[in-house]
Amino acid sequence: MFDVHYFHRMRLAIAFILSVVVFSLGSCKKDQLLTSADAKLTLATELLTFDTVFTTVGSITKSFTVVNAYDQPLNISNIQLMGGSNSAYSINVNGSSGTSFSNIRLNAFDSLYVFVKVNINPGSSDLPFLVKDSIRFSINGNTQQVQLQAYGQNARFISSGRISSNTTWNNTLPYVIVKPLTIDNGITLTITEGTRIYCNATAPIIVNGTLKALGKVYDSTRITFRGDRLDETYRDFPGTWPGIVFNNSSSNNELRYINVLNAYQAVIAQGNPNDVTPKLTLFSCQISNAYDVGLLAFNTKIVAENCLISQVGNDGETGLGGSNVLLTAGGNYTFNHCTIATYANFYQNHKQPSLFISNNSGSQSLPLQVQMDNCIVYGQGGLATDEIVVSKTGNTAFGIQLRNCLYKVKNDPANVTFLNALKNVEPLFDSISTSRQQYNFRLRDESPARNAGLAGGPSTDLDGKPRPAGTRPDIGCYEKQ
Structure with missing residues (x-):
């Protein structure tokens, strides 16, 4: 008699055996190296570029992936840094350093990382120079390459920690400040046009002298202070170096046509508010992309004209940080044709006012x-509702006057005189993204700041373009031409 159950069990057994055979055959295929002469690696890039690297300093490590996009393993017979041990580059493959790597198995759909670092030796060139090499991958008789290139720059490295005699820096080579630098009491450091100064993350410039x-005015003749990380990831980060500090003992400081970029607290000045000569004179300066404060003043005397203090402030507490300009503990301040503005973005959350003014120093008043003429104080996109905040305590002399200024607040601050103000109107800057x-x-x-200023200020704007003589100029640091 035909056993239906037996027949069904036999069918299941045969199906199971066939599936095992098919799986085994598939597994064997997947375990077999792909030896086709047409096989190629999938490289994440064919050109790995490093931005300007200062000689002897090196750079951050960059990396790229090497992928096996096939369903069979590959054998990479060789990975070779073509410049060998004499190369300016060094490589690391999956955690191992060297210049040549042989017989690396890369499983199906798997990947490995190649890490690359560059260190450029000093040369005779004063200008940036190009350093090249390549990494060759050999597989199944084929070769593929990733090109490496970096722009090197010679520099003068300042690691002594202090300047103890009158000194002049020029623009022949950039300066890299390796550790905190102090200008001693009674000593003057003069920096000439076009000089570039790059500061390490732990290297503030501390001015006890001058x-x-x-x-x-031109871009090539402006002086630039910024961090020493110029690679793409870090070059636009705020807070990449501490900033410049003018201490109580310093005097007669002048910053003209300078850029202070990407600092933590870009410019700090303190002390001597009653001196005839200002502690600090700022003329046609740009202070941009600071993490905490652009200009921080403690009971001092500052004159600022044609200055742009922009894109500043991440977190911070009101009166302590997070503002473009923070004037605290009293003092004597004059601003003319300055633009103070922040638009909230990934780097600056703009929680605090663009301008904070206070006469408080602990429990002391x-x-x-403060006199501000022809200035713009504006912000957008953050949590700050008032772009000007004022704190007054005690009965000491207290005067704040803003004439012909454009500003944004929900409520006007007390103890401030506004004359011919443009309140809560957009300045209509050229372009913001x-x-x-x-x-x-x-x-x-069509900006409302056009032809709305007081005459008699500086004759040129931040770009060095003329302001109209005898008629009303534009408000802010730029004159529309």
């Missing part, structure tokens, strides 16, 4: 005098 940074990190604070034709 700093005179005397640039000129100190005299305060927070997503692309592009900020052009020049004015459009």
Whole structure:
């Protein structure tokens, strides 16, 4: 008699055996090396580029992936740094350093990492120079390459920690400040036009004497202070170096046509508010992309004209940080044709006002005098509702006057005199794109700040373009031409 159950069990057994055979055959295939002469690795890039690297300093490590996109394993017969041990580059493959690596098995759909670092030796060139090499991958008789290139730059490395005699820096080579640098009491450091200064993450410039940074109007003749990380990931980060500090003993400091970029607290000045000569004179300066404060003043005397203090402030507490300009503990301050503005973005959350003014120093109240003419104080996109916040305590002399200024607040601060003000109107800057990190604070034709200023200020704007003589100029640091 035909056993239906037996027949069904036999069918299941045969199906199981066939599936095992098919699986085994498939597994065997997947375990077999792909030896086709057409096989190629999938390289994440064919060109790995490093931005300007200072000689002897090196750079961050960059990496790229090497992928086996096939369903069979591959054998990479060789990975070779073509410059060998004499190369300016060094490589690491999956955790192992060397210049040549042989017989690396890369399983199906698997990947490995190649890490690359560059260190450029000093040369005779004063200008940036190009350093090249390549990494060759050999597989099944085929070769593929990733090109390496870096721009090297010679520099003068300042590691002594202090300047103890009158010194002049020029623009022949950039300066890299390796550790905190102090200008001693009674000593003057003069920096000439076009000089570039790059500071390490732990290297503030501390001025106990005098700093005179005397640039000129063109981009090539302006003086630039910034962090020493120029690679793509870090070059636009705020807070990549501490900033410049003018201590109580310093005097007669001048910053003309300078850029202070990407600092933590870009410029700090303190002490001597009653001196005839200001502690610090700022003329046609740009202070941009600071993490905490752009200009921080403690009971001192500052004159600022034609200055742009922009894109500043991440977190911070009101009166302590997070503002473009923070004037505290009293003092004597004059601002003319300055633009103070922040648009919230990934780097600056703009929680605090763009401008904070206070006469407080702990429990003490100190005299305060602030005069602002033809200035823009504006912000957008953050949590700050008032772009100007004022704190007054005690009965000491206290005066704040803003004439012909454009500003944004929900409520006007007390103890401030506003004359001919433009309140809560958009300045209509030329172009702002927070997503692309592009900020052009020049004015459009239709800006309400056009022809709304007081005459008698500086004759040229931040770009060195003329302001009209005897008629009303534009408000802010730029004059629409």
